[in-house]
Amino acid sequence: MKFLKFLGTRIITFVLVIMIGVTTIFFVPRFMPSDPVENMIGQMISKQSNMTPEAIQLYRESLSDTFGLEGSLGEQYVGFLKKVFVTGDFGPSLAAYPTPVMDMVRRAVPWTLGLMLTSTLISWLLGNFIGLLAGFRKNKWYAKILEGMAVFLYPIPYYVFALALIMIFCYVIPVFPLSMTLDNMAFDWSTISTILKNSILPALSLILVGLGWWVISTKALTTSVVEEDYVYYAKLKGLSQQRIMMRYITPNVALPQITTLALQIGGVFNGALITEILFGYPGLGKLIYTGIVQADYNLIMGTITISIVSITIATFVVDIIYPFLDPRIRNT
Amino acid sequence: MKFVNKKLKIGVSVLAIFLILGFIVPLFGPENPTEWGAYLKNMPPSSEHLLGTTSLGQDTFFLLAHSINNSFKIGIAVSLIATAAGVFLGLIAGFKSGLIDRLISLLTDSFIVIPSLPILILLSSFLKGTASVSFIVAILALFSWPLPARQVRSMALSLRERESISMALFSGESMIKIIVREIFPYISGWTLANFVNGILAAIAAESTLAVIGMSSNSTATLGTMIYWANQYQAMLGGRWLWIGTPVVATVIIFISLFLTMNGYQEYMAKRRGKNA
Numbered sequence: 001m002k003f004l005k006f007l008g009t010r011i012i013t014f015v016l017v018i019m020i021g022v023t024t025i026f027f028v029p030r031f032m033p034s035d036p037v038e039n040m041i042g043q044m045i046s047k048q049s050n051m052t053p054e055a056i057q058l059y060r061e062s063l064s065d066t067f068g069l070e071g072s073l074g075e076q077y078v079g080f081l082k083k084v085f086v087t088g089d090f091g092p093s094l095a096a097y098p099t100p101v102m103d104m105v106r107r108a109v110p111w112t113l114g115l116m117l118t119s120t121l122i123s124w125l126l127g128n129f130i131g132l133l134a135g136f137r138k139n140k141w142y143a144k145i146l147e148g149m150a151v152f153l154y155p156i157p158y159y160v161f162a163l164a165l166i167m168i169f170c171y172v173i174p175v176f177p178l179s180m181t182l183d184n185m186a187f188d189w190s191t192i193s194t195i196l197k198n199s200i201l202p203a204l205s206l207i208l209v210g211l212g213w214w215v216i217s218t219k220a221l222t223t224s225v226v227e228e229d230y231v232y233y234a235k236l237k238g239l240s241q242q243r244i245m246m247r248y249i250t251p252n253v254a255l256p257q258i259t260t261l262a263l264q265i266g267g268v269f270n271g272a273l274i275t276e277i278l279f280g281y282p283g284l285g286k287l288i289y290t291g292i293v294q295a296d297y298n299l300i301m302g303t304i305t306i307s308i309v310s311i312t313i314a315t316f317v318v319d320i321i322y323p324f325l326d327p328r329i330r331n332t
Numbered sequence: 333m334k335f336v337n338k339k340l341k342i343g344v345s346v347l348a349i350f351l352i353l354g355f356i357v358p359l360f361g362p363e364n365p366t367e368w369g370a371y372l373k374n375m376p377p378s379s380e381h382l383l384g385t386t387s388l389g390q391d392t393f394f395l396l397a398h399s400i401n402n403s404f405k406i407g408i409a410v411s412l413i414a415t416a417a418g419v420f421l422g423l424i425a426g427f428k429s430g431l432i433d434r435l436i437s438l439l440t441d442s443f444i445v446i447p448s449l450p451i452l453i454l455l456s457s458f459l460k461g462t463a464s465v466s467f468i469v470a471i472l473a474l475f476s477w478p479l480p481a482r483q484v485r486s487m488a489l490s491l492r493e494r495e496s497i498s499m500a501l502f503s504g505e506s507m508i509k510i511i512v513r514e515i516f517p518y519i520s521g522w523t524l525a526n527f528v529n530g531i532l533a534a535i536a537a538e539s540t541l542a543v544i545g546m547s548s549n550s551t552a553t554l555g556t557m558i559y560w561a562n563q564y565q566a567m568l569g570g571r572w573l574w575i576g577t578p579v580v581a582t583v584i585i586f587i588s589l590f591l592t593m594n595g596y597q598e599y600m601a602k603r604r605g606k607n608a
Contacts, residue, residue, distance in 0.1 A: 017442040024451055028458070155590035156583055157536035159543045163558065163579055171567050263445060270449035270540075277544050288450065289544065292457050300457055304450040311447045 003323055014316040021308040025301070026080045062091045063297060084309065090302030094294060101302035104287060108303075109310070112283030115199060116272050119206035120261070126207070127214020128257055134215065135222025135253075136245055147219055154212030158271040161205035162278040169201060176201050202279045209271050210264070217260060221253045228252075255326050262318040269311045335602040340595025346588035350581070354400035361394035366552045374571065386574045387564045396577050399552045400585070403535050406469055406553065410538075411530030413473040418480025419523055423511055425481070426488020437485065443478040449540070451475075456546040463548045472537050480526050487519055521600040528593040532586060539582060554578045554585075 041060055083089060090101040130150070134143040169176045177198060225231065226249065234244050276285030284307055291299035362370060369389040377384045383392035425436035455471050456463055491497060500510050535554070541547040542555025545563075549556055561567075561575035 013438060013441050013445075016438055017446055020439075020442050021446050021451070025454060028451075028454055151590070151594070152587055155532060155586040157540055157586065159540055159558075160579055160582055163543075163575075167567060167572075167576070167579075171570075266445050266447035269447045273449055273453075274540055274544065288453060292453070292544075292546070297457075300454065304454050307450045308447060312445065315445050 006323060007320070010316065010319055014312065017312050017315075018309060021312065022081065022084055022305065023077075025305055025308070026077060059094065084305055090305070091298040093291075093299045094296040101298050104299065105284070105303055105306050108282060108284045108287045109306075111281065112269075112272055112276065112285065115202055115206065115276070115281065115283060116268055118199075119203045120210065120265075120268050122203075123207045123210035124214055124257070124261060127211045128218045128254060130211075131215045131218025132222050132245070132250060132253060135219040136226060136249065138223060138226075147215065150212045150215035150219075152212070153208060154216055156209075156212075158205070158209045158274045159278060161208045162202070162275050165201050165205050166278065198279075198281065202275045202281045205275050205279075206268065206271055210268060213264070214257070218253055218257060221256060222249060225249050225252045255322070258322050258325060259319065262315050262322075265315045265318060266311055269307065273307075335599050337595050337598050337602075339591045340599055343588045343591030343593075343595050346584060347592055350400060350585050350588065351404070353397050354404050357397040358394065358401055361397060362391065365390060365394040365398040366550070374569075377573065383573045383577060386561070387566065387569065387571060388560065392573050392577060395552060395557060396581060399554050399557045399578060400581060402465070402551055403539065403553045403555070403585075404531070406465065406472075406538050407531035407535040409469045410472045410476055410534035411527050413469070414476035414530050414534070415480055415523060415527045417473070417477040418526075419484050419519070421477065422481040422484025423488050423515065425485040427492060427507065427511070433485075436481070440478045440481045440485070443475065444482065448475040448537075452537070452541055453544075453546055456541060462550075465548050465551055468538060468541070468547055472534050475537075476530060476533060480523075480530070483522070483526070484519060487522065488515065491515055491518055521596075525593050525597050525600070528589055528596070532589040532593070535582075536586070554582050 041056060041063070045056065088102050092098040093101050093104055096104065127150075130146050134147045134150075137143045231244060231248050234248050239248075272283065273285035273288065275281065276283045277289045280286060284303055288300060288303045288307075290296065291303060358365070364370075367390065371381065371385045371389050371391060373385060373387055373389045375381055375385040381391050381393065383396065386392055386395065421436055421440070425433045425440075452471060452475065456468075459467070497510060497514055500514055505513075538547055538553060539555030539558070542549075542553055543558050543562070545559050547553065547555055547559075549559065555578075557578040558575060561571065561578070566572075566575040
């Protein structure tokens with residue numbers, strides 16, 4: 001029963017989050033002071049002077065369609081929802097005419113996903129490990145140094161890490177390439193090594209961004225778990241330090257951190273966007289940026305809508321995993 | 333002053349230096365430090381230009397001071413609105429309970445998990461870097477109220493059960509009077525810490541948008557300074573002072589804001605007689 005109630009609340013929140021996100025995206029063009037379509041056509045013509053009148057007319061129709069500016073507000077809203085959840089058709093891209101926006105999004109998603117998954121996992125494991133250590137051996141000198149470093153890392157915004165890494169490893173000591181050049185997409189060693197070489201810095205900056213928070217929060221949790229009676233009892237029983245740490249403390253600290261992980265996904269995605277833009281990494285962030293630079297609004301609307309829907313789903317999935325890992329919730 | 337800790341001392345002192353740099357130093361500089369071509373381009377540091385000049389012919393030192401000023405102003409404005417709205421909604425949710433509480437809580441939880449940056453980018457992409465500062469403040473505030481709201485709500489829930497509050501309620505005090513007289517003193521310390529945290533978050537959000545050219549490009553902030561430096565290939569040209577100083581300043585400001593907030597919370601906890 002407890003689980004069903006938990007699931008129910010989560011599903012309601014999940015649906016509401018997606019609706020708020022999609023509704024915001026729907027209303028943004030309508031709250032703009034000038035006609036968004038004419039505004040964008042103007043921006044496009046100034047960027048791409050070689051557009052033919054026919055292409056402009058086609059694009060005007062496509063944009064009115066993308067924003068769903070035909071019909072009453074209710075009809076427009078329903079049409080937009082259909083586009084997001086059923087057809088997934090955001091029209092052609094201008095930057096890569098006539099490739100459909102969805103194709104470009106589909107190509108970019110694995111890159112962003114791969115980057116986010118690896119860096120979040122490493123950051124979470126490393127941060128929890130350091131936090132556990134710092135909380136368990138609170139009075140040792142290295143615990144204090146590790147926590148001090150985390151306090152310095154935590155408040156720094158994402159773009160600073162990316163910029164600092166670029167400055168150091170692309171200019172001062174040029175060991176990594178500045179932007180990715182993939183000659184062929186063949187599945188061989190050279191492709192893999194290029195991808196790895198280009199992904200190390202973006203991944204490193206994302207790992208650093210998350211690390212501070214994980215260390216600080218895990219340390220706080222550990223400190224409170226260490227003071228629990230059952231840990232004291234385990235010590236009196238004469239159990240080894242390792243056993244106490246692995247069996248008594250780690251599960252009680254790591255489990256709540258999975259819920260926190262769900263809350264952090266949105267933030268990690270924000271970080272990934274900036275990191276990708278600054279590193280020229282070919283994921284969703286780069287795609288949004290391309291859309292902005294080239295005034296390609298089909299691309300911007302499509303990418304942002306898909307990002308929000310997929311990040312919310314990811315958050316929901318991680319949130320739902322929790323009860324399956326926690327025996328206290330699972331068995332009641 | 334007995335409980336003032338090291339974190340708070342360091343945080344406040346460094347913050348004070350940057351506030352002086354941001355709010356007093358610009359008074360001695362050029363009237364409009366963002367003006368292009370006011371000085372010779374790419375000059376090395378000298379007694380006249382402490383940090384040299386940029387490739388756009390601006391004095392780097394005064395541009396930095398001006399940027400810090402604007403970043404702080406944006407941060408303070410956003411945090412004021414967000415903290416006020418958050419505390420207000422959190423108090424209502426915590427005290428009214430029932431349907432209103434559930435609605436506010438759902439809205440708060442949704443806003444917390446929604447990835448805000450794509451929406452912020454979408455909003456500002458319509459204005460392409462020509463957004464006014466007040467517009468930026470408004471949209472940042474829109475995404476900053478949920479965290480304080482959630483925390484104030486949980487505090488209000490526990491406060492409601494206190495005897496002093498029940499006593500006041502039973503003796504017929506009005507709800508508003510109770511909130512102002514009995515509740516607010518409890519949460520005011522927390523509100524101040526949250527206000528500092530809000531400044532931090534708002535400066536981070538604004539500069540993040542600005543670095544990719546999505547804020548108000550003509551207003552000098554820490555983010556737009558980096559944006560312009562990047563636009564003019566400051567890294568490739570080795571103009572480290574131009575691109576480096578805003579990055580370093582951002583890092584130091586954030587660490588000092590964080591230490592101030594953290595230290596203040598510990599200070600409050602100690603004063604209440606707890607060991608945080």
